[in-house]
Amino acid sequence: MKALTWQGKRDVRVETAPDPKIEQPSDAIVRVTSTNICGSDLHLYEVLGAFLETGDILGHEAMGIVEEVGPQASEHLQPGDRVVVPFNISCGHCWMCQRQLYAQCETTQVREHGKGAALFGYTKLYGSVPGGQAEYLRVPQAHFGPIKVPQGPPDDRFVYLSDILPTAWQAVVYADIPKGGSVAVYGLGPVGQLCTRIAHHLGAGRVFGVDLVPERLATARQYGAEVIDAGHTTDVPGYLHDTTDGRGPDAVIDAVGMESHGNPIAKIGQQMVTMLPDAVAEPLAKNFGIDRMGALMDCIKTVRRGGTVSVSGVYGGSIDPMPMMEMFDKGIQLRMGQCHVKRWINDIMPLVLDDADPLGTESLATHHLPLDQAPHGYDIFQKKQDGCQKVVLRP
Numbered sequence: 001m002k003a004l005t006w007q008g009k010r011d012v013r014v015e016t017a018p019d020p021k022i023e024q025p026s027d028a029i030v031r032v033t034s035t036n037i038c039g040s041d042l043h044l045y046e047v048l049g050a051f052l053e054t055g056d057i058l059g060h061e062a063m064g065i066v067e068e069v070g071p072q073a074s075e076h077l078q079p080g081d082r083v084v085v086p087f088n089i090s091c092g093h094c095w096m097c098q099r100q101l102y103a104q105c106e107t108t109q110v111r112e113h114g115k116g117a118a119l120f121g122y123t124k125l126y127g128s129v130p131g132g133q134a135e136y137l138r139v140p141q142a143h144f145g146p147i148k149v150p151q152g153p154p155d156d157r158f159v160y161l162s163d164i165l166p167t168a169w170q171a172v173v174y175a176d177i178p179k180g181g182s183v184a185v186y187g188l189g190p191v192g193q194l195c196t197r198i199a200h201h202l203g204a205g206r207v208f209g210v211d212l213v214p215e216r217l218a219t220a221r222q223y224g225a226e227v228i229d230a231g232h233t234t235d236v237p238g239y240l241h242d243t244t245d246g247r248g249p250d251a252v253i254d255a256v257g258m259e260s261h262g263n264p265i266a267k268i269g270q271q272m273v274t275m276l277p278d279a280v281a282e283p284l285a286k287n288f289g290i291d292r293m294g295a296l297m298d299c300i301k302t303v304r305r306g307g308t309v310s311v312s313g314v315y316g317g318s319i320d321p322m323p324m325m326e327m328f329d330k331g332i333q334l335r336m337g338q339c340h341v342k343r344w345i346n347d348i349m350p351l352v353l354d355d356a357d358p359l360g361t362e363s364l365a366t367h368h369l370p371l372d373q374a375p376h377g378y379d380i381f382q383k384k385q386d387g388c389q390k391v392v393l394r395p
């Protein structure tokens with residue numbers, strides 16, 4: 001089959017890989033019909049190469065048609081079913097899964113690296129599981145994971161259930177916005193866009209969106225956010241305080257993550273780590289800060305006293321300095337983590353099935369490309385060229 005493979009920093013290629021086969025009785029094989037490029041893939045493309053091997057198949061946002069089912073998954077799935085595959089691999093019955101903490105599944109936890117549930121296409125830290133930017137995907141724990149969706153509506157209605165829709169939903173729930181209260185969303189990539197829409201849907205009164213990319217600001221404005229251009233506003237937290245009676249929004253969501261703009265010195269450090277040989281870069285990346293934390297720092301500054309910061313952006317360092325005095329003195333809540341995808345699907349499904357498409361999933365992708373053009377997709381998504389806001393690949 002054809003698959004998108006990681007070859008090095010900013011170097012991904014479509015290559016021929018062996019067709020996946022059923023390896024465990026609870027596996028299924030899915031023929032992929034749509035598979036997205038995510039901001040999380042950009043971290044692999046740019047800074048997390050120390051944790052990848054040449055030839056690793058990337059991708060964790062896939063949907064398609066079930067081709068083959070192992071004996072232990074055959075009660076849940078049949079060949080021909082149309083399914084979306086959650087990015088985390090969870091068993092559905094362990095102690096963590098019983099509490100719906102699917103991103104921490106104890107059956108698939110990658111204990112060797114001290115990590116939570118295995119993920120598709122996301123480095124050896126998360127199990128080196130071949131990803132879904134490919135023609136076929138082997139899905140472990142298929143008795144539980146795959147989300148069945150009806151035939152009929154286009155893939156774009158459903159494909160974001162694999163990650164960014166439940167991620168945004170969880171970010172908004174974790175943000176704990178009071179009814180009619182205010183929330184600021186830092187980062188208006190696909191995750192941040194969906195956060196602004198879901199925040200409105202769940203009853204926020206004022207929704208602010210912060211980014212530096214004009215077309216991303218425009219999209220958020222179209223969906224009712226009050227937008228702030230961080231490229232042309234010297235003090236975004238100060239501005240947000242001024243517009244909320246001097247207090248700051250009730251909640252703030254970080255939908256930026258480890259590659260925040262505006263940290264020139266941290267950027268140099270991060271770039272240096274990515275240029276070192278893996279043996280040196282890996283312990284550095286693991287044990288020290290590899291994060292550019294400008295957006296998270298702004299989130300902490302922005303939130304009102306006693307408010308909540310909800311972090312959905314991915315961070316990876318382990319001694320990143322945090323403004324403890326400010327956090328303690330302001331008495332903020334901080335919630336974060338990988339999304340527990342299946343936990344939120346019942347809440348979201350009626351919205352993606354609604355003819356009116358209230359979350360605008362059908363128009364979220366700016367680019368639909370054949371798998372062969374995936375390297376071009378990575379390039380324009382990272383550089384924010386050609387108006388690129390989300391890429392869906394069609395293998």
Ligand SMILES: NC(=O)c1ccc[n+]([C@@H]2O[C@H](COP(=O)([O-])OP(=O)(O)OC[C@H]3O[C@@H](n4cnc5c(N)ncnc54)[C@H](O)[C@@H]3O)[C@@H](O)[C@H]2O)c1
Pocket residue numbers: 038039040041042043163164167186187188189190191192210211212213216230255256257258259260261262294295311312313314337338339
């Ligand atoms: N927690 C999870 O389970 C989960 C799931 C999916 C994605 N993520 C993470 O969420 C983050 C966003 O993902 P995405 O797909 O939307 O990515 P993206 O890269 O398209 O979006 C990030 C946006 O942040 C903006 N930005 C950069 N610095 C900023 C700053 N200082 N202030 C304001 N905006 C700034 C960029 O211009 C960009 O539009 C990534 O870190 C990704 O890894 C987490």
Ligand SMILES: [Zn+2]
Pocket residue numbers: 038039040041060061087163164
């Ligand atoms: Zn993703």
Ligand SMILES: [Zn+2]
Pocket residue numbers: 090091092093094095096097104105106107108
């Ligand atoms: Zn489990």
